[in-house]
Amino acid sequence: MAFIRFAERPTFRNPWAEFERIRQGLDELSRSYTEKGKAQSRANVYPALNIYEETDRLLITAELPGVKTSDLELSIEGDTLTIQGKRDRRPTEAGASYHRREIESGSFSRAIALPIKVDTEHVGARLTNGILTITLMKASAVTPRQIKVTAE
Amino acid sequence: MTEQELKIQEKKTAQPVDESTKSETYFAPHVDIFETDREVTVIADMPGVTVEGIDLALEENILTLQGHRAPQQHAGRIVLEEYENGHYLRRFTVAETIDQEKIEASLADGVLTVRLPKAAPAQPRKIEVKLG
Numbered sequence: 001m002a003f004i005r006f007a008e009r010p011t012f013r014n015p016w017a018e019f020e021r022i023r024q025g026l027d028e029l030s031r032s033y034t035e036k037g038k039a040q041s042r043a044n045v046y047p048a049l050n051i052y053e054e055t056d057r058l059l060i061t062a063e064l065p066g067v068k069t070s071d072l073e074l075s076i077e078g079d080t081l082t083i084q085g086k087r088d089r090r091p092t093e094a095g096a097s098y099h100r101r102e103i104e105s106g107s108f109s110r111a112i113a114l115p116i117k118v119d120t121e122h123v124g125a126r127l128t129n130g131i132l133t134i135t136l137m138k139a140s141a142v143t144p145r146q147i148k149v150t151a152e
Numbered sequence: 153m154t155e156q157e158l159k160i161q162e163k164k165t166a167q168p169v170d171e172s173t174k175s176e177t178y179f180a181p182h183v184d185i186f187e188t189d190r191e192v193t194v195i196a197d198m199p200g201v202t203v204e205g206i207d208l209a210l211e212e213n214i215l216t217l218q219g220h221r222a223p224q225q226h227a228g229r230i231v232l233e234e235y236e237n238g239h240y241l242r243r244f245t246v247a248e249t250i251d252q253e254k255i256e257a258s259l260a261d262g263v264l265t266v267r268l269p270k271a272a273p274a275q276p277r278k279i280e281v282k283l284g
Contacts, residue, residue, distance in 0.1 A: 042234065043160055043234035043235070044160070045160070046157075046158040046159055046160050047158075047160075048160055048234035048235040049232060049234050049235075050230070050232060050233050050234060050235060051230070051231040051232040051233075052226040052228040052229065052230055052231065053228045053229045053230075053231050054226075054227055054228035054229075055228075058231075059226060059228065062235075063199040063200065063235060063262070064199065064262070065197040065198065065199040065261060065262035065263050066197065066261050066262065066263045067261060068261060086158075087158060090184070090195070092186075093186070093188055093193075094188075095188050095189065096186040096187065096188045096193075097186060097187055097188075098184070098185070098186045099185040099186065099187060100183055100184060100185040101184050102161075102182040102183055102184065103182050103183065103184045103195060103197055104156070104158060104159065104161065104182075105156070105158070106156035106157050106158040107156075107157055107158065108157060108158040115231055127261075129199060129200055129201060129202055129259075129261070129262045130197070130198070130199030130200065130261050130262015130263065131199050131200045131262065
């Protein structure tokens with residue numbers, strides 16, 4: 001009878017070890033996909049928007065180069081914010097020949113459903129250097145209220 | 153409606169010549185370039201760039217347009233992110249001889265306009281031959 005010393009025994013093979021390894025690999029793969037997906041959620045309607053949520057407000061930004069304040073119209077109705085406007089085509093100079101024409105002109109209109117309730121009375125909008133920033137204050141019902149703790 | 157509707161134009165990234173130590177994103181701005189008999193005009197969309205952030209250079213017939221944006225700070229949580237913020241960079245080879253001294257640039261509503269006046273063609277100089 002052959003004796004196998006305890007330490008020399010083949011290590012117990014976990015039948016699930018291989019599955020575990022595959023699962024980890026898949027987790028990693030899906031993580032890298034979701035991160036990429038989060039970075040750029042493609043917009044279909046002009047303008048592309050970024051929305052940030054701060055404790056008491058909602059910030060919406062958009063890149064609107066060449067759009068004048070007078071050509072921009074914002075309206076808010078309930079939970080829907082509408083951004084409308086136009087970008088005029090530059091008047092072409094007489095005798096000018098174009099080498100490149102990548103800048104487009106035209107009108108745009110986008111309506112978005114706001115993710116949270118906002119106070120429609122306090123809406124601020126600013127257009128500086130072609131960047132539109134809309135500040136929407138959250139409705140008081142959804143603004144977190146600080147609760148003071150007092151010692152007795 | 154006769155007016156065309158604006159569509160989202162994809163932002164293309166641009167590569168600076170020198171590799172930078174900071175990993176910053178550069179986008180190639182969309183441009184219009186046109187020429188008249190007097191000047192070449194370049195119009196570039198650079199939303200978010202201030203006058204201080206603009207860097208223009210014309211060296212050896214290469215026009216470089218650069219626009220740097222101040223880093224944005226948003227304390228909040230990102231709810232939606234459909235576009236990326238970045239600097240702007242684009243280079244062109246200018247075939248014409250440009251009068252470097254008279255280059256003008258202006259920035260309005262996030263749109264940069266650069267006017268490059270053509271240099272007056274060199275006047276042919278008549279060489280007089282004197283009788284010796």
